[in-house]
Amino acid sequence: MKTYLVVSALSVAALFAAPACAQQLVPAGSEIAFTSKQMGVPVDGKFRKFEAQVSFDPKKPEAAKIAFTIDLASVSLGAAETEAEVVKPDWFDTKKFPQASFQSAAVKPAGAGKFEVTGKLTIKGASQNVVVPVALSQASGITTATGGFVLKRLDYKIGDGDWKDTSMVANDVQVKFKLALTGVGAL
Template identity: 65%
Template structure:
């Protein structure tokens, strides 16, 4: 007795809704960007900067809540303009760059405040210490370039920056002001 095969079922066809377009990946222009820091040593303000950093940005100003920002800074690129002090900054008591060479910031939320102003909350990690940090950011746009500026305060001892004999905040203050100006291409209009 011959067996008959069941008739082949027609292939199922479905019409998928088009996926929502993700926010465009914006690109940092390092040569036009700056990250600086200011602290007080024996009551005198000292300014420094980081020469090497990078960012991964997926951000649409019109849909800030869906945005993501990831930032990395090469701690060994820190300079205050004095070779002897710069050589100290990479040592274990300060940035300990042999053990953990980069600092990172990873956003957890971005909130639009209006008028090109945003509040970026995230995790700041330096020397293995991770702390919640809120960074106010102002955006301006001209000629296809978006400029993000802002500043925030941090406590260096929270991140074990200035360990050992440098924990004495009467010599090097605990408060550090971080300032940035970031030039970005590929971001949508404000």
């Protein structure tokens, strides 16, 4: 069902992950969202609770430390019955695995204001290396990091049992994020 969207949101969370230095996440300007497909129909969702710790100097991206945690039970899909389903063991199993996490391993420049963040995304006890393209923009003391990537839900055991059938719920989940941060140096 729409629970596969939750998987997408977790992916987004991984993209936005970043450890803290003097930088702070501005929750009101930040979002982790995802889109999955159920029987070919796009289903959108987002996570309402997540934290990022970021230590990033645009002039020294190789020294960056980025960490992210997402409260999986905070998934929002626009339907209470779907939200109640995705926290169950076949999907996120939030009683056993309450959070998804991302930890950066490397950050490389990829052009003006663009970076490639490599790290480990862990969801439901399964870890995978991911590479996330991130674009930065700055205005009025706020640095906005945007990006996205495709998450393979079955790599993280999201949608077990009857939900493994990818003709019902697609394996690919598009994760998108926007993180607003204070304290980042000039690009």
